[in-house]
Amino acid sequence: MFDLRSDPDELRNIAFExxxxxxxSRSRLKEYYQRHDFTEAFENGELKRFEHRKHEPRGFLNxxxxxxxxxxx
Numbered sequence: 002m003f004d005l006r007s008d009p010d011e012l013r014n015i016a017f018e019x020x021x022x023x024x025x026s027r028s029r030l031k032e033y034y035q036r037h038d039f040t041e042a043f044e045n046g047e048l049k050r051f052e053h054r055k056h057e058p059r060g061f062l063n064x065x066x067x068x069x070x071x072x073x074x
Contacts, residue, residue: 002014002015002016002019002022002023002026003015027048030048031047031048034048
């Protein structure tokens with residue numbers, strides 16, 4: 002989780018500083034997936050955990066943003 006206004010390059014993960022926001026985001030995501038029958042996102046009734054080892058070889062992680070210092074309002 003990143004504060005895009007103060008950290009547009011997403012260099013400082015603030016998830017551990019704001020666990021309440023993470024929990025709310027996860028809850029909203031779960032509700033959305035349930036409402037739209039996105040069953041592959043679930044395992045034993047809970048959202049599947051993200052597995053870095055499955056995504057890293059595909060080049061989705063540890064990439065610097067390509068948009069530089071752009072801030073979206």
